[in-house]
Amino acid sequence: MPRTPGLSVRVKLTLSYAGFVMLAGLLLLAVMWVFVLRHLPAYSSVDGGVLVRALLMRDFASAAGATLGFLLVFGLVGGWFLAGRMLAPLTRITTATRMAAKGSLSHRIRLPGRKDEFRELADSFDRMLARLEAHVAEQRRFAANASHELRTPLAISKALLDVARTDPYHDTGELLDRLHVVNTRAIDLTEALLLLSRAEQRSFTREHVDLSLMAEEAAETLLPLAEQHGVTIQTSGDIAVTVGSQALLLQLTTNLVHNAIVHNLPERGAVRVHTTLRPEAAVLTVENTGERITPELAPILTEPFQRGTERVHADHAGVGLGLAIVKSIAQAHDGTLTLTPRRAGGLRITVALPAAVPSADRGRGVPGTDVDRGVPIADVGRGRAAAPALKPSL
Incomplete structure (x- = not known):
């Protein structure tokens, strides 16, 4: 917003310091003047007392004026110096802000000194x-x-x-x-x-979502792909309810399971999907067997178009956005995404989202009760309607 020019903070502080010093000086002189007036009547009873009193009052007024002048100069000079010292860090911060506004984001203030x-x-x-x-x-x-x-x-x-x-x-x-x-x-x-x-953009409607249901639906949807790659899937864990977009969280789960299937062992691979309810978090964990992944490579797999060198030439290379979308959805739900390489090969991916207290009439048991669904993918969801097909974004 446009602003009219005004006094700088340093000038304002200087005037404030000088004004405070002058006020303290005036109070001190007032106390001294009262003290002198209390003792002047004693001089009136002696010879020449009136003259002495007049001279004393004149000398006191002269000394008071000189003292006030000295305090004014001292307050202005000292206040200017102290204000400069106090505002020096703010000057460095302002300089860094202007540099950042011009596009220089590599500059850092690195202000020395103790914490204040x-x-x-x-x-x-x-x-x-x-x-x-x-x-x-x-x-x-x-x-x-x-x-x-x-x-x-x-x-x-x-x-x-x-x-x-x-x-x-x-x-x-x-x-x-x-x-x-x-x-x-x-x-x-x-x-x-x-x-x-x-x-x-977080442009979605929030509702209660059970991550264990999302895991089952993703497993059902990806059944043909798992059979094609010779991969078995186990889903197990607790009822884990969070608040967010059901469509986006289903996309997140589908992407993770799809990624775990296609980047697995050539044969007899396995994928394990597990949900956990913690005091403040609903946790979804997807881990798979597969090639060994170095600790340095794991964190960058969530960056867009990062597939790993061996994945680019595979027939399931995708577009390189699967884990990037998972990370973005997790962050949009105020959650965290953690990638951990498994010692035996493969990857363990954990998504922790803020937990929501499920309604009492959900009919799926008490939160925290283990509902083990550790069965092959072909048996997942028996007795339930088939889940709608959801295309993974990789």
């Missing part, structure tokens, strides 16, 4: 700059990678159409099949980007 209000403000600002710099860097990488990923199917489509136009005898059926595959991949990527944007 200014140091707390500077440290908080440094932490904010660090997070903002990391976020901007991540967004730039995301934009570059998204542009590259979107450009690839478009370039392939153009190349296929150019070949078809220059070669009239080219197999039209093969061309259509390849164009269909390329176009499907572009659509999947676009849908994944839209889902990621929706999760980041």
Whole structure:
């Protein structure tokens, strides 16, 4: 908002210090003047007492004026110096803020000294700059990678159409099949980007969601894929109720289970889905067998388009947004996502969301009671209606 020019804080503090010193001086002189007036009558009874009294009052007034003048100068100079010393940290913070406003996010205040209000403000600002710099860097990488990923199917489509136009005898059926595959991949990527944007904007209706039900529905939906890869799935755990979007949390669970299936052992792989209810968190854990993952690689798998070098050339490489969407959905629900490599190979992914007290009439037992559903995926959900198909975004 536009503001009219005014006095600086240093000038205001200087005037405040000087005014306080002058007020203290005036009070001191007033006390001295009262003291002198109490003893002046004693001089009136002696010879020349009146003259002595007049001279004393004149000398006192002269000394008082000089003292007040000295206190004024001393208050202004001392106040200016003290205000400068006190506001020096604020000046550094202001400089850093202006640099950040111009786009320089790498600058840090690093204010020395012991902890006080200014140091707390500077440290908080440094932490904010660090997070903002990391976020901007991540967004730039995301934009570059998204542009590259979107450009690839478009370039392939153009190349296929150019070949078809220059070669009239080219197999039209093969061309259509390849164009269909390329176009499907572009659509999947676009849908994944839209889902990621929706999760980041938190534009969804919140309701009570049982993560154990989400795990069962995801397992049922991905049954054909699991059978195709020779993977068995076990779902077990507690009723874990949180508050959020049922569609997004089902997408989160589906992505995790899908990721655990396709990045598994070539044969006889296993996936375990477990839900836990803690005092303040509803926890979903998905772990799978598979290749060994280094501790350095695990954290970056949640970044957009990070698939791992061996995954890019696989037929199930996806678009590289599966775990990124999971992370975004978890953060949109005020939750946390943790990736831990398993010693025997594979990955353990834990999503912790704020717990909600389930309604008494949910009819699924008492929260915290273990409901073991540790059975092969083919037996999951017997007696229940088939879950609606949900396409994983990878």
